[in-house]
Amino acid sequence: MSGKCTNPVGAPFRCQPPANRHVLPGGRRNAAPTGERLTPRIVILDLGSKENTLIARDIRALGVYTEIHPHDITAQQLAALPNVKGIILNGGVNRVVDGVEIDASDAVYNSGVPLMAVDHRAKKADCVLAQWPAEEAARKDALKAFVFDACKAEANWNMDNFIADQIELIKKQVGDKKVLLALSGGVDSSVVAALLIRAIGDQLTCVHVNHGLLRKGEPEQVVEVFRNQLGANLIYVDAVDRFLDKLAGVADPERKRKIIGAEFIRVFEEEARKLDGIEFLGQGTIYPDIVESGTKTAKMVKSHHNVGGLPEDLQFELVEPLKMLFKDEVRACGVALGLPDSMVYRQPFPGPGLGVRCTGAITRDRLEALREADAILREEFEIAGLRGKVWQYFTVVPDFRSTGVRDNARCYEWPVIIRAVNTVDAMTATVEQVEWPVLLKITDRILAEVKGVNRVLYDLSPKPVATIEWE
Ligand code: XMP
Secondary structure (H helix, E strand, O other): OOOOOOOOOOOOOOOOOOOOOOOOOOHHOOOOOOOOOOOOOOEEEOOOOOHHHHHHHHHHHHOOEEEEEOOOOOHHHHHHHHOEEEEEEOOOOOOOOEEEEEOOOOOHHOOOOOEEEEEEOOOOOOOOOEEEEOHHHHHHHHHHHHHHHHOOOOOOOOHHHHHHHHHHHHHHHHOOOOOEEEEEOOHHHHHHHHHHHHHHHHHHEEEEOOOOOOOOOHHHHHHHHHHHHOOOOEEEEEHHHHHHHOOOOOOOHHHHHHHHHHHHHHHHHHHHHHOOOEEEEEOOHHHHHHHHHOOOOOOOOOOOOOOOOOOHOOOOEEEOOOOOOOOHHHHHHHHHHOOOOHHHHOOOOOOOOOHHOOOOOOOHHHHHHHHHHHHHHHHHHHOOEEOEEEEEEEEEEEOEEEEEOOOEEEEEEEEEEEEEEEHHHHHEEOOOOHHHHHHHHHHHHHHHHHHOOEEEOOOOOOOOOOOOOOO
């Protein structure tokens, strides 16, 4: 590539994919064969902005596909991205890293596609076609003009095209080989399972690990829906004692997460070793998992648990068809795949499950109280018409007690904390203003029905400063 700037509007993108390899931000390995007609995209380069995802969502709302990549994307990585129509240099408050002001590489400036600079003093200003307007009101129009007029992108990104693309990609990637999928029953893994069943049918084997930290009735429902209704190959593993024994006495949240993640991998690995001829591993990774686990300019918030840490000798290649979707897009994908509403609009549930809601060292009795309280909350939210309206709601049982009075005698029992939040992409969240009568009914039921609980509280904290989960 020459050092000369080539950015005439509509100039052909000169970087062609050299091979069938798709290089992900952060260097994650994922061989995704490039189809002939992969969706055209706008690339957002993270030059220290805190608003990468906002711009990404604005572009996707225009019906145009976009991906966020780190500022130091290499020429080779850039060249491997199919069908790039334009690049946004997204500068911001975190532009200085380790005392040095970061900038895009020459490969970006010389890519030949239209460039737009957001809050960024571009090194090669003459290569930049459009600047981000200072006035907020003008920004959406500027973005629209850049995407459609300068980049000549078409508004053709929708879920039907996404599914068609992914089915083609999955078939090409997997061929006649077999795929293994850890199916938790949450929205992400359920949608991946449905996509994989659609693409490769019984070449897929699903493993459902019951680690004892699932919600009431959940393991039974996974078996019913996937094995009985969708006809998936499903292996059910009862690993409850194994997990709870490992977690006994462990109070530190990050250690708990790591134990749950590591034990999950061990159980899953044992199941994988029993099976013959599996070469691929399906994963319900979604975009916030990638972005929140730390980009080059953002700090890691919490370690997210998935099954990416399997031993080298298992030699799986990843199939992650949802890795570029935001949560609401995953739901839209599930709807388009014809999954039932009860599954698609099921609230998200963290990999470590009730383990991060039974704070401190988990005990079986407190975990049981949590599971029962959570079931009551879900039942009452359903009755009050809040299911599907509130994004995520759950209970927490902390590891301390308070004094109460029951049957004329002093009792010393746990509180249950109710949390109900709304968000678009889980990066920020606000608290749902639940009506008093609903809260009071839930309180009455929890106090009457859940053993070991004498107090019910409502968590009013938004994210930030609080996170959604308590650990
Ligand atoms: P936080 O607590 O980080 O949660 O505000 C944001 C969203 O992510 C979910 N969450 C997790 N999901 N593994 C997951 O798969 C995890 O370790 C994990 N921690 C949090 C959380 O339920 C919320 O929807």
